[in-house]
Amino acid sequence: MTGPEDDPTAREPLTQDEELFGAELPTVVGEYTDNERTERMRAELDMGFDALAGIQGVSVFGSARIPEDDPDYELAREVGRRLGEAGFCVITGGGPGIMEAANRGAQEVGAPSVGLNIELPFEQDPNPYQSLELTFHYFFTRKVMFVRYACAFVVFPGGFGTIDELFESLVLIQTGKISDFPVLLVGTAFWGGLLDWVREQLMGRALISPQDLDLVRVTDDVDEIVEACRRATARQWGRVSGSG
Numbered sequence: 001m002t003g004p005e006d007d008p009t010a011r012e013p014l015t016q017d018e019e020l021f022g023a024e025l026p027t028v029v030g031e032y033t034d035n036e037r038t039e040r041m042r043a044e045l046d047m048g049f050d051a052l053a054g055i056q057g058v059s060v061f062g063s064a065r066i067p068e069d070d071p072d073y074e075l076a077r078e079v080g081r082r083l084g085e086a087g088f089c090v091i092t093g094g095g096p097g098i099m100e101a102a103n104r105g106a107q108e109v110g111a112p113s114v115g116l117n118i119e120l121p122f123e124q125d126p127n128p129y130q131s132l133e134l135t136f137h138y139f140f141t142r143k144v145m146f147v148r149y150a151c152a153f154v155v156f157p158g159g160f161g162t163i164d165e166l167f168e169s170l171v172l173i174q175t176g177k178i179s180d181f182p183v184l185l186v187g188t189a190f191w192g193g194l195l196d197w198v199r200e201q202l203m204g205r206a207l208i209s210p211q212d213l214d215l216v217r218v219t220d221d222v223d224e225i226v227e228a229c230r231r232a233t234a235r236q237w238g239r240v241s242g243s244g
Contacts, residue, residue, distance in 0.1 A: 014121035016040070016137035044141040048116075051134055052149045056237070057089035057114065058229050059146045061165045062098025062156030064124065075186065075222075076101035076156055082226050083154075084111025091116065091150055094134075098156045100127035107131060116142050147172065151232045152182040154225055157190040173215050174208075180235045182228045185218045192218070
C-alpha cells in the first residue's frame with residue numbers, strides 16, 4: 001500500500017471508487033491493499049443483501065435537480081404513492097429531486113421506502129423520506145441492489161446517472177442477465193428525442209435488433225406504470241405484489 005510520502009505530487013482520492021480505479025496510478029494515493037478493497041466490496045454486498053432480504057420493490061430513477069414545484073416531482077410522488085398502495089417497496093438513490101418525491105409518496109401511504117445512497121465527491125444530502133437508508137461507497141455494489149430487489153425500473157427525466165441506469169438495465173435484459181423486467185420511461189416529451197435517435201442510428205445501422213426497441217415503454221399514465229409492475233411481479237414470483 002502506498003502513501004503520500006511515496007510521491008509528494010500524489011493526491012488523496014475523492015471517493016472509494018476513485019481509490020479503486022486509480023490504484024495503479026502514481027498520482028492517486030492508495031489507501032488499501034487489494035485484499036482490503038475486496039473485503040470492503042464484500043462488506044457492502046453483505047450489507048445490502050442483509051438489509052433488503054425479502055423486499056419486493058420497484059426502483060425509481062430521476063434527476064436530483066428537479067425542484068419540488070416541478071410537475072415531474074409531483075408525478076414521481078404520485079407514482080411512489082400508487083406503487084406503495086399496490087404493495088411495492090419503492091427503491092431510489094436516496095437523494096433529492098425525483099428520488100425524494102418517489103420516497104415521499106411511498107412513505108405517505110406507509111409503504112417501505114428505501115434509499116440506496118452513494119458517497120460522492122460533492123455532498124448529496126439523503127432525503128428525509130427513507131424508512132431504510134443505506135450508504136454505499138461503490139457504484140457497482142449499489143447497482144446490484146437496484147436490480148436484485150426490484151421487479152421493474154421506472155425512469156423519470158434525469159442526467160448522466162439516470163441515463164446510465166437506464167442503459168445498464170437494457171444491456172442486462174438484452175444479454176439475458178435478467179428477464180421479465182419492465183423498463184418504463186416516464187415523460188413522453190423528454191424521452192422522445194432519445195428514442196428517435198435509437199431508432200434512426202442504432203436500429204437504422206443494425207447496431208441493435210428491431211425487437212430491442214420493445215425493451216422500453218414510454219408512458220405518462222400512472223395506472224399503466226402500476227399495472228406493468230404488477231404483471232411483472234406475477235410472472236417473476238407467480239403471485240401479485242407484496243413487500244415480503
